Amino acid sequence: MDFQQKGIIDLDYVPGQLSLAYKKREIAAYQQHVANMLRYGYDKLSFMDSKETHERLGADFYYGGIRDTGTGHINPLKLVVGLANLASKAGAQLYEKTRATAVRTEGDKCIVTTSEGYIVAKQVLLATNGYDLGLQRFVEKYIVPIRSYIGATAPLPIDSEILRGGEAVDDSRFVVRYFRKSADNRLLFGGVESYDRSVVDHLAERIRAQIIEIFPKLGQIELTHCWGGTVAITVERMPYVRKIMPNVIYCGGYSGHGVMLAPFMGKLYAESILGKGDRLSLFKELKISSFPGGTALKAPLLWVAMRFFALMDRF
Ligand SMILES: Cc1cc2nc3c(=O)[nH]c(=O)nc-3n(C[C@H](O)[C@H](O)[C@H](O)COP(=O)(O)OP(=O)(O)OC[C@H]3O[C@@H](n4cnc5c(N)ncnc54)[C@H](O)[C@@H]3O)c2cc1C
Secondary structure, eight states: OHHHHTTSSOOOOEEEEEEEOSSGGGHHHHHHHHHHHHHTTOOOEEEEOHHHHHHHHTSOOSSOEEEEEEEEEOOHHHHHHHHHHHHHHTTOOOOTTOOEEEEEEETTEEEEEETTEEEEESOEEEOOTTOOSSOGGGTTTTOEEEEEEEEEESOOOTTOOTTTTOOEEEESSSSOOEEEEOTTSOEEEEEEEESSSSOOTTHHHHHHHHHHHHOGGGTTOOEEEEEEEEEEEOTTSSOEEEEEETTEEEEEOOTTOHHHHHHHHHHHHHHHHTTSOOTHHHHHTSOOOOOTTHHHHHHHHHHHHHHHHHHHTTO
């Protein structure tokens, strides 16, 4: 938000988020959440009945929900490129396509071995999140990688009734469906996940089926792009921030919420190594449980658990 508001990086920021109830029985909890947040002093939430939800969404698929005007959505690629440019201008040296293969400490130095050579540093931040390119063993008990996929439609007609207010949407399913419109009026739609390393079959068809379920009028819409990536989840769905050896800190496990959380952790990490406070410690103190099953059984157990909860979305 700071980057956008202060004009430092243009992020295509659009305000507004709708969190929508997929099951009628969830409505009371949504209403309660608005009341709870008000008690904590957050007054940007309002409860939407089914009529308001249908009008804002442009479809009558959900039973109601919450509108949050204190948040919004951005183009994450613009954030990545903007941050890289800012860091570079500030003197950071960026090495793309350079895999770190090991980290160790010697006295008060940290040594990072990479595919291209090694780096000696006073401090190391491991920000590899869910990608297992050689360093995941430090955190593998607490972090599980899952794959998440998204698709982009061809641009919608300019007079489309879908999300006229420009908000982003998330729903109440365990395998959450989330969507928004891009700056060029495409519908960006996520809702397919996989829990192993296999490639998802028929991705475009699966995403299109989810879109049509909500917006039947988009039956013929073309999906021009589909892609996916790895996110890291924790048991509690809260970030895993820990010192894993002297002067080496891991920040990750954002559980699908890292677009905002990862840069924020970077800010807190910078504060702590510059001696400007230690807000990062608040996150180090969060209790994060290890996944059951140990190294051998963790992945199959997770697969079964995720499939079970995905099945429960249907009832
Ligand atoms: C389809 C999809 C949709 C998503 N939607 C949202 C959303 O709506 N909102 C939200 O908040 N988040 C969303 N996320 C999650 C979000 O993208 C992540 O939480 C965020 O990118 C985490 O940022 P990060 O910098 O910690 O890690 P990443 O962006 O995962 O970056 C980690 C980097 O580390 C590199 N790396 C790993 N190991 C090594 C190594 N050994 N050596 C060198 N480099 C290494 C990787 O190549 C990667 O570039 C989504 C993710 C996907 C895939």
